[in-house]
Amino acid sequence: MTDRSGAANTEPLVQILDDDGVLLEGVEAPNLPDADLVALFDTMVLTRAMDDRMMRLQRQGRLGFYMKSLGEEATHLAVYALREDDWVLPSYREQGAWFWRGYKVSTFVDQMHGNERDPIKGRQMPVHHSAAELNMVSISSPVGTQIPQAVGIAMAMQLAKTDRVALTYFGEGTSSSGDFHVAMNLAGVRKAPVIFFCRNNGWAISVPRSKQSAGASFASRAAGYGMPGVRVDGNDLLAIIQVTREAVARARRGDGPTLIEAVTYRIEGHSSSDDPSVYRDAAEPEAWKKRDPLDRFRNYLTQKGLMTPGLEAQMETKHHDAITAAIAACDHTAAPPVEDLFDEVFEQLPWHLVEQRAQLLAYPRVRSPHKH
Amino acid sequence: MTDRSGAANTEPLVQILDDDGVLLEGVEAPNLPDADLVALFDTMVLTRAMDDRMMRLQRQGRLGFYMKSLGEEATHLAVYALREDDWVLPSYREQGAWFWRGYKVSTFVDQMHGNERDPIKGRQMPVHHSAAELNMVSISSPVGTQIPQAVGIAMAMQLAKTDRVALTYFGEGTSSSGDFHVAMNLAGVRKAPVIFFCRNNGWAISVPRSKQSAGASFASRAAGYGMPGVRVDGNDLLAIIQVTREAVARARRGDGPTLIEAVTYRIEGHSSSDDPSVYRDAAEPEAWKKRDPLDRFRNYLTQKGLMTPGLEAQMETKHHDAITAAIAACDHTAAPPVEDLFDEVFEQLPWHLVEQRAQLLAYPRVRSPHKH
Amino acid sequence: MPTMNIIQAVNDALSIEMRREPKMVLLGEDIGKFGGVFRATSGLFEEFGGDRVIDTPLAEGGIIGAAIGMALYGLRPVPEIQFADFIFPAFDQIVNELAKFRYRSGGQYPCPVVIRTPYGGGIRGGHYHSQSPEALFIHTPGLKVVIPSNPYDAKGLLLSAMRQNDPLLFMEPKRIYRASRGEVPEGDYTVPLGKAKLVREGDQVTLIGYGSMVPILEEAAEKAAADGISVEVIDLRTLLPFDLETLITSIKKTGRGVVVHEAPKTAGFGAELVASICERAMQYLEAPIQRVCGFDIPFPYTLEHEYMPNSDRILSAVHTTLEW
Amino acid sequence: MPTMNIIQAVNDALSIEMRREPKMVLLGEDIGKFGGVFRATSGLFEEFGGDRVIDTPLAEGGIIGAAIGMALYGLRPVPEIQFADFIFPAFDQIVNELAKFRYRSGGQYPCPVVIRTPYGGGIRGGHYHSQSPEALFIHTPGLKVVIPSNPYDAKGLLLSAMRQNDPLLFMEPKRIYRASRGEVPEGDYTVPLGKAKLVREGDQVTLIGYGSMVPILEEAAEKAAADGISVEVIDLRTLLPFDLETLITSIKKTGRGVVVHEAPKTAGFGAELVASICERAMQYLEAPIQRVCGFDIPFPYTLEHEYMPNSDRILSAVHTTLEW
Ligand SMILES: Cc1ncc(C[n+]2csc(CCOP(=O)(O)OP(=O)(O)O)c2C)c(N)n1
């Protein structure tokens, strides 16, 4: 197939569905229960609904910030190939991975608001989730830092003689960071059970893929680290599940890491602060919309008799209702208590934080505590 | 040929001479004037003499530190492929590159002593040369930092529309650093005229090549950055000159960077502070001594009638005499003046350094100024 | 005279210098067509082209490493780090290389790189879009550090910065990037490095700050005036080398001081200011110099207004020093 | 009681804890068969094997990044950075990740990594084998910083460090790695974090320092005694959180202080000590606290003896404060 990432490329791209969601000739679909197929679709519907609603809230000035993932939803569900006891180190654009692993809609919305119920206590910007109970690691803004951390987690799993694996997500822009390299190299040497999942969505804010690297592909980096590199159609959910399953199996067997490059596209702006019309041709996203991962997967499910417009409408209603309720529930929440501002810098408050806390509490509050 | 670097390797290794210095069948030697062939050999003889003498001085407690390059001398002369107006960013183990480009024996020895004549004014440890007049960039100890700097220099050359190139040396251990990656990637994208010269000498202090990277070779990293990667016999001077010439030509043409991996071996300890018997089998260096770059090149020259034992003995005497003289000339040198200690932190002394300088000068000197 | 905000003033300085100095090169993430995430380089790619306004791959170490190489070769690179919070992947290149190049080469290799980076909180940026790491660079011998607080100074200081020959970190107060507006002369002028600015005269307490804290200091001074307290306000502008003379002169007059910065208190630059002043003017001090700083916690999101020094906290420190 | 030097004491602490705590892992460059370039991990690879004593590729960012991951998963990693000068490629992982993990995750992800690294000058190491970057880490909320000055403390503090649950930087004074010898109990004991040590009692001037400066302070105190001056010497041991109480108690007694460190003066940790003491005890001060520090220049090679604070310089500061 032609490579739509814009780069000259001679490496194969793993695909299972064509752009219309029809099984490609001679290709076998990975083995998934029907219920899972529907549930995966459901998660993509939820992801899209959440993105839509959160961006609207942001536009209304009710959220400080948001990042959509329109067109990249299939990549989130690579985590389908994992077990619950495997670990995920996400970047900031894999909402569906959180939902699939059990992160609640209401928790998501609370985190967006940074309110008193936000699991991270309003300490980071929106989209910086953390869920230790789901083995999902706290997101941070500096890109790439999670990649060597994933290797460390995988090395720990190895040392404990478990067959768990760690999967880490990052963008193709992030693969230019030093952290990417040191992580890949260390994982190769230690044969760490880690899956490096590169979402190549063509853009890093305003920097196109062609200015990000002269390599023919990002997957081609893998060879230099002695691990397999796989390019997969990032808008083809089944292909993603298949290659991730293979990588996971390899890691569990003790054969080490894999680099997966999922070729997809960031249809909208980088974040709520971005305006892509300044730097890219509007025709580019239009072309990619024809390869929409939801459309393709919907068509596939429809062919299999697993999806109908009615069923999808029900899903949408269900999710929108849940989101609406979650948003409404944020109307009267308070900000996290100012008393907790100094907690968890350390396990216990050292004297200087005790003192600073007392100082802060002694000042009159500049805003009412429930405004956030 | 079999790869003696210890790694499984399927990539070709460029060679021109066999282990006995005989032209390999079907291979043509690069075109070099006879005088250059002899001069190159002369530089290797000088390098070995200098290493020997400096390490002895160090052992006598007369130098703080030294780093030998025994067995790696051929790699230094990759710079033969450069013009004077090209730039070199060395690491700490390419003595011959300095000599070839005109660095004086006496200056070398002064730098080792950090005395008043040391061009860098006694500010860094031995082997941290700098020679702006030779377009040789100041060496620093943190490994790898010179690699992105080389890309910046190459980008500047490109911008100025010159056909100059920059060549940077680093060890295979250093190729694990983040700086290596960000530099390679940037150079690829900008098609910068830079040659990345990786001396794979099998060891990074005590860490063997097999624990440094799981990649089949270091040259194999190049593909991921969209540039050619070449493996060359690092003990075969002619092969090194040939591949470097090609890389230089490519860069001058505007076709961008090349990664060269020279497969060689660190016969002795990492530095005067090291004791390799703690961590490696003594048989390993023994095996590599059979592929000594000087021996091979001497045999080649001898076959061509360009070298005789007498000629070589003359070279040795000449160099040893020069080194002896340079060492003797250090006997009565002073340390750099304490008055200059605050110079060149900035172009001009700001008030706080004026003040600190005055304070320091007001203290009684703890040592006589000519002790260093 | 046109009215500008700080971003426009920075943009103006950059384009003046790009026209004047053919050796000048800009590089960074998203600085090209996009004109930078804060639009500080807006229009420069169009005017000067992709060879002199370079969008780099996402790697701060590469940006600074390459900028160093360019400077070694004789260019005048002015790299941008998108947020000061993301300067740390380049930290080694900055503190071990950039800061030491001239010195370690015995003067052979000057390295005049001017790094521009927006810093500071108050924009709902949470942990990683709010930090103020100036103290780390002030503590690194070989670097100059400059922080403007208004458009006029931003342009004049940046022009000075780009024309001197030492590595310099130019930190831009992003909280007031757009909010701070003022008259800025067209064309060329410079504001000297190393000189603080007396923003407001007073004789009871000296308030010392820089960058986005300066408007807050002025606000506090107004409030103090309303309480009948006469407060002097000093904007440092250059943090290294800082203008100790102006501080000492003021402290000798007032006998009382409050130092303010957003960065965490402990081992922040405020400590240096206090120590330096005490060293030379302790006998003039009627009370210990107070520090009003960020707390020693990672910069928070929802409660950032609790974290940030504000005029009430400063006022309360003014009272503390007066009542001591 | 056996006599040990600091390296042996560190080695002893590491092996005790490796035996006691199966979750503990060591990682770093050359720490395996070679036992570390200073031999601090000597014998541990042989005893605990390559799964728990891990020689890593040459990449400090990878070492710390992986250590963080291990800690998130529940291990107790104790990475080594070969020289403090080489910690900067890991700076982002340390200040943006390690220091903030517990806080930013709302307490979900504690990150108890203890980073060991030799620091400081006096070993003819020049620019890059001599630096003392403690202030940078003290200024980073979320990190503890500990520096021992003798074998007994080195072992006891390191054992404490490895048993608490916060990220901690354990900086080892390499200048006295072997020179500092003393009796060290066999087996387990701890020295509490956060408590300074009164090394010598006196009532005229308080000398404050840590690490390799402590023997120099003692030397200066001896010289002062010979001049008839009674000097108190305090070894901070923990730099963050530092034991301000002990300092204040001493300053209240002596009324005079000298703070000493190898790191450059400007914005060094000494400034914080001066500022903190002034904040709480200015009324007890008979003279400004003096700072005797490294100069604000990159650490030199040949003239390092001119750079390093020595007992004469300290003595001269003692006289300055007395004669003020
Ligand atoms: C170290 C660092 N540098 C810069 C940034 C600013 N930044 C945030 S996202 C981004 C682009 C990332 O692109 P990519 O990795 O392709 O991920 P995508 O946004 O496309 O999902 C940049 C430059 C950052 N967060 N961290």
Ligand SMILES: Cc1ncc(C[n+]2csc(CCOP(=O)(O)OP(=O)(O)O)c2C)c(N)n1
């Ligand atoms: C950033 C950094 N980390 C660690 C060191 C300590 N160190 C000095 S040389 C070296 C090994 C380098 O090996 P390699 O790159 O293979 O070069 P070689 O010594 O073999 O020539 C190490 C770890 C350093 N100088 N810089």
Ligand SMILES: [Mg+2]
């Ligand atoms: Mg992207």
Ligand SMILES: [Mg+2]
């Ligand atoms: Mg090597």
